[in-house]
Structure formats: C-alpha cells, structure tokens
Amino acid sequence: MEKWSTATIREFRQTLLAWYDREGRDLPWRHDQDPYHVWVSEIMLQQTQVQTVIPYYLNFMAMFPTVADLAQAPEEQLLKAWQGLGYYSRARNLQRAARQLVDDYRGKWPQTAAELLDLTGIGPYTAGAIASIAFGEVVPAVDGNAFRVFSRLLLIDADIAKPQTRKLFEQVIQPIVDPQRPGAFNQAIMDLGSSYMTAKNSDPAHSPVRAFDASYRENCVADFPVKTKAPRPRPVPYYGLIVTSPAGYLMVQRDATQMLTGYWTFPLIQQADLQDATDQQPATLQTDIAHLEQRFMTDYQLPITLTPLSGQPVSHTYTHQRWQVKLLVAELSSAADLTFYPGKWVAASTIKTLPLPKVQEKLMTRYQNQGHPAAFKQN
Template sequence: MNKIEYSLDTRQLSSDIVQWFHDNKRDLPWRQSEDPYHIWISEVMLQQTQVDTVIPYYNTFVSRFPTLNDLAYADEETVLKTWEGLGYYSRARNLQKGVREVVETYGSKVPDNKKDILSIKGIGPYTAGAVLSIAYHQPEPAVDGNVMRVLSRVLLIDDDIAKARTRLLFENIIYDLIPETDPSGFNQGLMEIGALVCKPKQPKCDVCPIAAHCLANEEGAQLEYPVKKKKTPPKPLYFAVVVPQDQHQRVLIQKRPDKGLLANLWEFPMISVEPEQDNLDGIIECEMKNRYNIIVKPKDIETTVTHIFSHIKWHLNVYTADISTVGEDGETYRWVKEAALDSFPFPVSHQKVMKYIKAN
C-alpha cells in the first residue's frame, strides 16, 4: 500500500484521540517532565516491559542518574546494577553509550532534529519520534505495537506488522493524521488507547473514544487485526549451574563476556549439557577443573530454573558443591561471601538461583 485513501474524517479522529488522552491519561512519573533525557529513559525502559514494572525502575534510575552527565560518567557495572531485574540489559548499555555521544558531540543537549537524534547509539525511529514529539512538540511519528494495533483496526490494514515496510506505512499514516498543534497528545493518546482500550484479545470497543471511526469495529472484525506472522518458538538450551562453596564459605561467580547475550553481567558457573546427559557428574568435575582449577563433587539437583529470552529458553539445573581448598580468583571470576552477592549485577535467571541458595 503506497497511498492510503481515507474513508473517514481524519481531522475528527485526531481530535478525538488528543481530547481523550488529556481527559484520561494515567499519572505516570515520566509524564511529569518534558526533559528529553527523562523521556528517552522511559521509552527505552518501556520497550518490551509493562508500565507497572517500569515505574519503580524509572524512579530509581532517574534518582541515581538525574542528568545526562551523571549517566555518561558512571561506570557500567553501576548502571547494570541499577537496571538489574528489568531485563534486556543491552538497552542499558546502549542508553549509556548514546548518552555519552550526546555529552561529547552535542554539548549535553539531546538533539531536536530527526537526522541527528537517529545517529545516536540505541535510538531508533520509535524512540526518536517519541522524544521529538513529546519533548520538542514536533509532528513526528512514534510507532510501536500499540499504535500499529489501533491503526490496523481503525483503517483495516492487513499488512504484516512484523515487516519493516509495514512500520514505514504506519509512519506515513501518522504524518497524515498527527496535528501540529499537539503531536505529543496525539502520539501518547494512540499509545494509551492501545494499552488501556484497544487490547490485543479483549478490546473494550464499548468505551473506545474512536470506535465511531473504526472500520474493524464496524465489521466486527477487531480480533482479525493486526495481522502478524507467528514467531518461531524459542530454542531450548540446557545447562548445569554449579554453585561451589570453599573453606571460607565463599561462592564462585563468573563474569560474562563483554559482548553478546547478558554482556558483563555476573552469574554462577554454567556448563552446557544435553537434556538427558550421560556421565553428568564427570562432565561437571572436568569443566570445573579446567575452568577454575578446583575439584568439585556435585550434589543432587537443588532446584531447576527456566528463563525465556526472545529466541532461546534456558533450562538450568542447579547443583551445589563443597571444595576442600580455598578458592582463588581468576581474571573473569571471583570467590565472594554470600552477603556480598547483592553488590554484583546478575541477570534475572541467576537472581532466581541466588534467591534459592540464600533461602536454603
């Protein structure tokens, strides 16, 4: 679809979205500010994360790093620790890298034009549109899943929303619809309608402020939109997680590589295994000797933890083990007292392991 022929009153549609937003918007902490830095933080945190989950993390993060300079000059481990539990840690790393670019290249001022803001690490079209429209009141589109769902239904658009060209289509539609007088209210209104009213499986069409404009509602076809190709199920991966304790009652933790999944976070030693692994004790003993120069005798499975990423699913069988020597630190691993574990940033999966170990 290169050109949309609108069969509805687009000006009234835009007006209804804006009016409803100002009358019904939620009281969220990032809406108390038009600081582009704070809006940037909130939009990054809200990617793939529920609003209620984000609120305490946003408040803590802004309190800890209230200005661009505070975040730019913080050490990465402090940033990751503050982000701990929110997941998708590459968001935090890219946010800090982007903020450093703003400090170094733009004199600590978030750019107010599309070309420059899109050049910043970690900022894509959605975040750029959100910052430009909310902080700088520019009529730029901010297209997320909520927005595509609402407009797919209103305009009966059957293009696959998983495809990049469909996102461009929605951006062009918003350029047609967004009012120059209140682009912030329009973009946030579309997002809010998607979050609270035009829900994926149970849309509340009876209270929707734009139901009168909605072609899917008119045809009773709301649940057929948006069109999206089903994702491939995440690939299962299996690991033995070993938590050895030395004679000083310290446990062993390992820092992940500085690139890739969960980069620079800490974890308990993980050994890749098969679902029904033969000679598992022998494999664990050999790996722990080769990696950390310790001899362990793993006990029975203590607990099992599962964690789903977008493309893989971890199955973690957790073992404890005592060693008869004093552990020695290596370049990427340390022996630490249980009480000190909280000072290290761990991914959610290993926070679950830690919680179990502390409780038992």
C-alpha cells in the same frame, strides 16, 4: 484499507485530543517535556508495561538525575538499577548514548527524529517519540500501540511482524498526526492502545474514537492487527556450578559476547560445549561431570569434585531460548587461587549487591531449597 478525508482527519484529531486532555494518564515522565525524562522513559517502556516501569524510572532519576550523571555512572551501578527490567543492552546503550551526547553533541540535544537516530539505542519509534514529545516535531511514533490502533481504525492488514510494514504505517499516520500537538497526539494513541484498543479484551464500543473505528463498524476487531506468530524458544541444556569455599561462592561476570552482558552468575556451561570429538559414546551426566572436573583442573588449576543437586533442572525461558540448568555442587575447604580463572569469590552476604539476572536468582533459590537454608542470607 480505509482512506480518510481531510475533514475526517480533523475530526479525529479533535476527538482524540479532547479525550486525551480529559482522561490521559498522569505518569511520572509526563510531568514535563525534558528530553532526558522522555528518553529514559521511552527506553524503559520498550516491550515493558507501564506499571513495571514506574518504580524503575523513579529510582533511575534519583540515581542519575541528568545526562551527565548517567554518562559518568559506574556500569555496575547502572546494571543494578536496571536489574529485573530485562533487555539489558538497553541500559548499556543508554549510557553509550549519554556519552555521545556529552562528547559529540556538547550536551546539546539533536532535536529531530532523523538526528536522534544517530544515538545508540534510539530507533525509528523512539526517535519519533522524543522528537514529537520533547521538541514538537510533526512525526509519528510507530510502536505496537500505533500498529494495533491504526490497523483497526483503517483495516490495514499488512503483517506487523515484518520490518517493512513499519514504513507503510509511518506513511499512513504521518498526515494524521496533529501538526499543532504532535507529542500529545502520539501519546494519546498509546493511551488508546492500552485502554480501549488493547490486544486482548479490548472495548471498542466505549472507545472515544469508535466512530472512526472501521474494524468495530464491521465487527472484525479481533482480526487486527495481522501478526505472524513467533517461533517457540528452543531448549538449551546447561550445567550450573555452585562452587563454595570459606571465601564464598565462585561467581563470573558475563562478557560482551554473551547475553546478560555485565551481569553476574554462577559458572554456567552449555552442555553442548562439553562434547568431546574423541568420545564414541553419547554424553551422560557422569561423563559430563568428568569433563568439567578435568577442565577446571587443566584450564584453571582448580581441583573440584562435583556432585549433582537433587531435583529437576532449573528452567528459565527467554524469548528464543529455554534454559534447563542442572546444578552441580563442589565444596572447597579453602579459598583456591583464582589466578587462572576469570571469576571471583563472593561472600554469601554480598552476592545480592551484584547485578544479577533472574536466572541466577532462581539458581540461588533452588540451592537454598535443597538443604542450604542459610545460603545468601543478607546480614
């Protein structure tokens, strides 16, 4: 690992910030230092590219201009505004924290990274980002960019996939952060990490800080950062039920024990949940359908007859799971009573006003493409 002198640190700050002042990106959340603006942008930017975030950020600020507006927003409106951004707990945590600010902090922001950590959804990185950008605290903001940039500049070979490695980087970066302009320093590192010092196709030869880049000097840029690979997502087979009636489609809202909490889908049943201990034979499509029909009758008093939809299962990949959804269709001639079923009938024309996860959109597209072109047509 490289070790910089105090003189080198001074030169690095000056070079970096001069470049940032000249070529830093003009982004909507950089127009001021309002902590609400910084906060919302930082949450949206977690594991999400800048160009994806921009339209969401602009719409979010139009819908929820202040912390108080966010705290009071109906959850379904919030989830709709977040639809498509992914990692949906971010949205619900954002509102929880907004309510913490209103209720516990009387609307007055905590101004240090250590205090900001108390807000739901704000971790070490986001706390450092808000504290430095909005409040001028001299702290690092160690995200993927900081890992990548400093691992290359200083030849740090610690595995950034390990949680404990963040502490090492915080200790290394802390004395390098510009004490006069900590927010600009941290944002400059991010801009560097998304331009000349990217993960792939980096261009260290033209980087404004190439003179400080040990990995460039020693021709080993591609070796940094060191990061162990994530395991591949495991296949998870599902049945997706398209139950129609004159009242529309049967839809369910996912509960807090499930991923995609608060979003609406067709009824989805994991195939593994249909295993019957009394069965001696392995499950087949026919036996699973029989189980499903029986469950709807006995548990929900809903008589349905399920028919497989032709075609391969709808596939949707998450970070740790690969869903493979077989669609089964049941058409009811009248809108059955849903007293015993935790769902509701939704008219085809209004389905798309609900917050829907991507997998639900895929299911609807598949249904339309398999002989139901008029389904879900808006107005």
